[in-house]
Amino acid sequence: xxxxILLLFAILASLVSAETPELRLPLKANSVRFAxxxxxxxxxxxxxxxxxxxxxxxxRFPFEFAIMLGDNIYGGKSPADFKRKFEDPxxxxxxxxxKFFASLGNHDQTNERLYKPFNMDxxxxxxxxxxxxxxxxxxxxxxxxxxxxxxxSQLSGSxxxxxxxxxxxxxxxxxxxxxxxxxxxxxxxxxFQAHGVTVVFAGHEHVYxxxxxxxxxxxxxxxxxxxxxxxxxxxxxxxxxxFDTDRTFGLVEIAASQFYFQVIxxxxxxxxxxxxxxxx
Amino acid sequence: MKRLKWPILVLSGAxxxxxxxxxxxxxDSPVVKDFSRRVAxxxxxxxTAVSEIHRLKPTNSPAAIAHYEHQLAQRxxxxxxxxxxxxxxxxxxxxxxxxxxxxxMQGPDAARIRESxxxxxxxxxxxxxxxxxxxxxxPLESTPPSLLLNLPKLPPxxxxxxxxxxxxxxxxxxxxxxxxxxxxIR
Numbered sequence: 204x205x206x207x208i209l210l211l212f213a214i215l216a217s218l219v220s221a222e223t224p225e226l227r228l229p230l231k232a233n234s235v236r237f238a239x240x241x242x243x244x245x246x247x248x249x250x251x252x253x254x255x256x257x258x259x260x261x262x263r264f265p266f267e268f269a270i271m272l273g274d275n276i277y278g279g280k281s282p283a284d285f286k287r288k289f290e291d292p293x294x295x296x297x298x299x300x301x302k303f304f305a306s307l308g309n310h311d312q313t314n315e316r317l318y319k320p321f322n323m324d325x326x327x328x329x330x331x332x333x334x335x336x337x338x339x340x341x342x343x344x345x346x347x348x349x350x351x352x353x354x355x356s357q358l359s360g361s362x363x364x365x366x367x368x369x370x371x372x373x374x375x376x377x378x379x380x381x382x383x384x385x386x387x388x389x390x391x392x393x394x395f396q397a398h399g400v401t402v403v404f405a406g407h408e409h410v411y412x413x414x415x416x417x418x419x420x421x422x423x424x425x426x427x428x429x430x431x432x433x434x435x436x437x438x439x440x441x442x443x444x445x446f447d448t449d450r451t452f453g454l455v456e457i458a459a460s461q462f463y464f465q466v467i468x469x470x471x472x473x474x475x476x477x478x479x480x481x482x483x
Numbered sequence: 484m485k486r487l488k489w490p491i492l493v494l495s496g497a498x499x500x501x502x503x504x505x506x507x508x509x510x511d512s513p514v515v516k517d518f519s520r521r522v523a524x525x526x527x528x529x530x531t532a533v534s535e536i537h538r539l540k541p542t543n544s545p546a547a548i549a550h551y552e553h554q555l556a557q558r559x560x561x562x563x564x565x566x567x568x569x570x571x572x573x574x575x576x577x578x579x580x581x582x583x584x585x586x587x588m589q590g591p592d593a594a595r596i597r598e599s600x601x602x603x604x605x606x607x608x609x610x611x612x613x614x615x616x617x618x619x620x621x622p623l624e625s626t627p628p629s630l631l632l633n634l635p636k637l638p639p640x641x642x643x644x645x646x647x648x649x650x651x652x653x654x655x656x657x658x659x660x661x662x663x664x665x666x667x668i669r
Binding site for chain 1: 540542545546549595623626631636655
């Protein structure tokens with residue numbers, strides 16, 4: 204019964220999208236286009252509504268894939284949970300051929316790496332390339348020596364113009380609930396700087412935040428594609444933009460030395476947008 | 484005397500830097516060797532269990548993943564029917580681990596590690612037991628990297644997990660608690 208109600212809700216949500224956001228992405232030829240979601244897997248109506256908004260935007264901005272910043276499946280991990288918290292809400296996108304590349308959050312089970320639609324190929328951490336960008340999905344739950352060595356070796360061997368890392372626990376955050384992971388920051392930030400990482404995405408905090416670039420790295424926190432911690436941001440001088448009153452997802456278009464981004468709320472409001480320029 | 488100034492400065496800098504480095508587990512110490520041998524014995528048992536049910540490749544079926552995990556855990560559990568807490572963390576190993584964890588938790592990185600534990604969303608669940616499952620639906624508390632780097636290396640079949648104040652050795656694929664060290668994180 205619950206599943207039928209949610210499915211009905213999903214259909215209605217996809218029919219009645221609250222607002223059609225004005226696209227602020229250039230749709231250039233041969234650009235790399237992707238979406239960003241974090242802390243999505245609740246299976247609650249707000250996740251379905253956000254997913255429906257993503258599907259509506261996909262018609263006008265056909266992104267090829269989506270990166271997931273962890274907490275992909277909250278709570279139970281039964282087949283019904285995978286259906287209700289991932290397969291059903293993102294069905295229009297999956298049917299359209301959008302590939303999801305997951306990273307693991309603290310609410311995920313390590314064996315989610317074996318779930319083919321998450322495209323992790325059985326690995327806790329992995330990388331993939333698209334155009335002039337290379338993506339590094341990390342497991343911030345368990346940053347052991349092997350993973351650190353792997354990351355350093357992969358980053359140093361990468362010739363991509365844009366090196367983008369994503370994982371669950373943020374190195375910087377102005378949210379009250381958890382705050383930044385200082386220990387992870389101490390280890391990862393020097394590696395990112397040494398190897399020219401330009402953009403970092405994290406989740407965990409159930410808000411959206413873009414931080415002021417630090418040493419050439421732009422940090423985004425997007426952990427509100429399903430969950431939300433209302434009014435949780437405590438803005439500091441480090442915050443460039445923030446949004447903590449509804450769910451969001453991100454859109455990115457990489458065209459040569461430009462990285463265009465737009466963050467859209469569940470109701471279709473653009474909460475942030477801009478362009479990053481490659482300086483090196 | 485002036486000539487000696489730079490070497491002394493460099494040397495004292497190096498000593499200070501060394502003092503800042505966490506003291507990692509010495510893989511050649513008898514206690515760490517014993518730990519590694521016990522883990523290797525467990526991994527051998529794990530691999531035997533995997534060979535009996537065939538390793539699962541990535542699949543579209545969450546049911547197949549759950550089934551694989553369950554089958555693997557069942558076989559391992561049956562093979563270690565009589566196992567008790569302390570099967571890997573013997574008193575001597577536990578003492579060495581407490582020393583290594585203490586170095587991290589009370590050293591210069593202590594405040595950062597505690598902040599990291601706090602930001603990881605601590606798990607408050609006391610009912611895990613050796614040979615039992617890591618409870619489905621219970622979040623995995625992330626292990627602070629500085630703490631992790633201080634502990635002996637593990638093969639990929641197992642990992643260390645902080646569960647509240649306890650430290651668990653977990654079978655990753657079977658999601659099973661291999662051994663448990665109570666009140667390890669203080």
